Each structure stands twice: as structure tokens, then as C-alpha cells.
Amino acid sequence: MFEKFADSARSAVVAAQSEAKRLEAQRIHPSHLLLGVLVSADEPLRDLLADADLTVDGLRDDCAAQAPGDALGADDAAALDAIGIDLGAVKSRLEETFGEGVLDRDPSGTGDAGRGNLWGRFGHIPFDKGAKKVLELSLREAIARHERVIRAEHFLLGVLRCGDPSATALVEAHVHRDELRRRLVEHLDEAA
Template identity: 45%
Template sequence: MFERFTADLRRAVVLAQEEARMLDSATTGPEHLLLGLLGLPGDAAVALLAEGGLDLPTAREAVRGGHAAPGPELDAEALDTIGIDLDAVREKVEAVFGVGALSGAGSAAGRRRRGGGGLPGGHLPFTPEAKKSLELSLREALALKSRVILPGHLLLGLLRLEEAPAARLVHARGFELADLRGRVRATLA
């Protein structure tokens, strides 16, 4: 499949790895693939996101702040009613294990101490959702009768996984996913 990637799409995947590393992630997820796409200047399909107000700095901040994947969160008020102060728990955990310990990624230094995360600058494994997005990019290219896989095909793959962090981030920024998919397909036709 990777042999069908255009140079731009390969660059986007490299950028995704760099974004994941910069954000201190142990893996490369769909949200990082989205960041990699947003790092491509001049791609027509990706430009649709910028036209709608989603650019690389905005998306990076959303991923950094944990807003890329809004999902079930701890209800601080509900916990407070049973005597648990969520902020106090978070502070205590971060004091012992480091900032971001509750995010699941932890620090790069901590992963190396625990034997994970690989070498600095090395390949970060793709999450199952990221792998599925890449697979869907191939399917999108085939459906559009393209011999190569373009950044727009990956964007379509990311948008098809509506419950994954990348699609949720795009939707949270005001995009209707079905409409955006149609517009991306039109740019690829």
C-alpha cells in the first residue's frame, strides 16, 4: 500500500510521526495523521479544512489540550458528591508520575525508563485507528479509480472513522463530516 503513496502523502505521514513525538505520544494516532495532513502546504483537499478555520496550530492545540477526542470524561461534580476531589487526585498523580500521567501517554523519559517508546526520533507505532485510516485511504483511492493514494484520500479515510479522534476534532470545529467528504471527493475528481 505504501508504494502507492504520493510524495506529499509520505511527507504527511512523516509529519504525523513528528507531531506525535512533539506531543510526547507513544503512538501515532489518527489525530497525528490529521496534523500531518494539515502540515502540507497547498494540497487542495486539505485546504478545505483551512477554509473552514481548521489549520495546523488550531488542530495541534486541540490535540495537545486533549480536545481532539471528546468522549466520556470523569464528571467532577459527580465524584465530588461521593467525596472525591478530581483536581486533587490529578495533582497527586502528576506529582508522583509526572505531568500528563493521566493522559495515557506519559513522558518520553518515563516510557524509556519503563522500556517503551523506542529511541528518540525512531518510528512510533500506529494505533489500530490510524492503521484503519490508512487502509481506508487505499479503499477511497480505489473507489475513485486512482492509481496513487493522495493526501485527500487519507483525509477521506480519517473522516470515515467518525468515532476516532481526528474525525471528532474536525466535527467539533463545525464541519459536517458527510458534507466535507463530498467536497473532498469533488477536489479529487
């Protein structure tokens, strides 16, 4: 299937990989593909997405907010503060004693918390089930339009169809997904 990718789609996959690494994700999710399209979009598509209030910086902030954060969040810090414990001071002291990143989560389960996942940092991060579904739906979108290659726009249509709650929330925070789909179809029709 990858041989059917246009340059825009290949660039989007590479950008999705980079964004997943930047967010320290263990797998590429549909939201990373969405962000990858935004990062690598050419001018007409970038303008269409900006008109829909979907920008790289805005989506990066939204993705970071969705990403799992510290094991202890703001509510925990407030509760500890109520009994006289400064969570920030505790974290600083632990990092001074045991090294930076000692409290970082280890989503891989390998016991290497704070050291990072070397495969994810230097190799390719695998696609999760939702991202694979986006790729499949992108192919279906291209076939339905009688197009021979999969473009970045088809990825966006696949993201909109896949029903991933995180990706849907990212889009719908800015524009209704049916409206974005309508704009994308018009854009593809104009380009044809």
C-alpha cells in the same frame, strides 16, 4: 502499500510521526494523521481545509486538549485548594527535590517516567489500530476513484470513514464530516 503513496501522502505520514512525538504519544492515532495532512498540505488542499476552519494551529490546540494531561487536573487542584493545599507549589517542591519531570506519567509502563520513551523520541512510533484502519480506508478510497496512488486527500477521506471518536470530534468541532467529504471529493474531481 507504501509504494502507492504520492509525495503528499508520504509527507503527511512523516508529519503525523512528528506531531505524535511532539504530543508525546506512544502510538500514531487517526488524529495525528489528520494533523499530519494539515501540516504537510499543499496550497489548494490547505485552502480547502482553512475554508472549513481546519487549520494547523487550531487542530494542534484541539489535539493537545484531547491528550492525557497531568495525573491531577484542574478539578483536583481546586479540591486541594479548598483544604489549603496549593498543588502548583507541591509540584514545584517535588521537582526541586527529585528532578524535573518526576510527576510525568509513564504510559509505557517501563518505570522511566520523566525520562521519555527513547524509541518514540528517536525511532518510529507505531501506528495504532485506528491509524492502520485509516491507511486501509485510504487505499479503498483511491481504488474506488480508480486512482493509482494514495494522496493526502485520500487520508482525509479515510479519517472521515474510520469512525474514530477523537478524530471525528476534531473535525466536527469545525465542519460536519459529510460536508468536508463533499468538498474533498469535489477537490479530487477538479484535480483529475
